Amino acid sequence: MHTLVDQAQPFLKLDEIDVHYGAVQALFRINLHVEQGEVVSVLGGNASGKSTTIKTVLGLVKPTHGSVTMDGERIDGLSSPDVIERGVASVPEGRRVFPEMSVQENLLMGAYPRRKDKQGIARDLEEVFQTFPRLGERRRQAAGTLSGGEQQMLALGRAWLRRGRLICIDEPSMGLSPRYVDLVYDVLFRWKAAGQTILLVEQNARIALELADRAYVLQHGHIIIQGAAADLAADPAVQKAYLGAA
Incomplete structure (x- = not known):
């Protein structure tokens, strides 16, 4: 007997994800999802686990606990080339x-x-x-x-x-002049308007929250804040930690 549960599933879902690098744990029970046509940003400082999160989606890092599903299918056991074959595109940190x-x-x-x-x-x-x-x-x-x-x-x-169904973007503004940051985000806003599904990891919280529909804030491998991007941008704790507010 078949059920219709997949219809209620988000397009991308990380469920109870732990990641270890040897004896060091980098992610702790991460729960994150991206709906089709949505832009979701993962924010945090250095060593917060945000790049590990996107690498887990891309199959570059294997979780030690939990699952990653895309369009209702498990992808956490796949190699990175197989994940890309499933319709994922990547803009890696450092351009590559x-x-x-x-x-x-x-x-x-x-x-x-x-x-x-x-x-x-x-x-x-x-x-x-x-x-x-x-x-x-x-x-x-x-x-x-x-x-x-x-x-x-x-x-x-x-x-x-x-022409991926999902584009994963890791630190697109890192090391760029303000002019090039503006150019990059002009393109990302156009992609969003075209309905592209995007998972974005970014240290530049201000501009990432302008682009995103929803956001997660990571600290030491834990999600500490999540919600609508506009709400996070107005949150005093986020403003103080990430937006330079006094």
């Missing part, structure tokens, strides 16, 4: 471009899982070049010669070419 490959080759690496859709890839490639004209100008240039901000544009474009 292929430095010897050209800008265009890097972008096409993002489209590899949908490589048979040649027309769609060509269309999306031109869309990326229109969104980031600097990448279009440098499409044949080695990615390693780009500035940090340009490499972040490239990492975003590569994720967009994946």
Whole structure:
């Protein structure tokens, strides 16, 4: 007998997740979910566990307890390539471009899982070049010669070419000038308006809360605050700890 419980399940769900690095526990009973078309941000300081959370979703880290489900199916036992095949795109911390490959080759690496859709890839490639004209100008240039901000544009474009059902973004503003932070978030706001589901890890709490629908705050591997992003932005404790309020 089949039940319809999956219809009530969120698109992405982390249920009672523990993660250890050897003897050191990094996450403690994390419960987090993302609905389809929602932007959810995970905030926290250094060593809070926020990057470990996104790595757990991507299959880069294996939980020692709990489960990760996407669209009602367990993914916590899958390898990272298998998670990506299921429709997850990643913008990793530090960009992780292929430095010897050209800008265009890097972008096409993002489209590899949908490589048979040649027309769609060509269309999306031109869309990326229109969104980031600097990448279009440098499409044949080695990615390693780009500035940090340009490499972040490239990492975003590569994720967009994946056309993932979920995009996981780890610290997109790290190390960028204010100008490039604005450019990155201009793109993320456009993705949100297009209905893209996003899980965002970010230290820049102010701008992340402007973008997100909901947010979780991590401290030492524990979720200490969660709720609507607007509510967190107005919370005195969050303002004092993360938004620079006196």
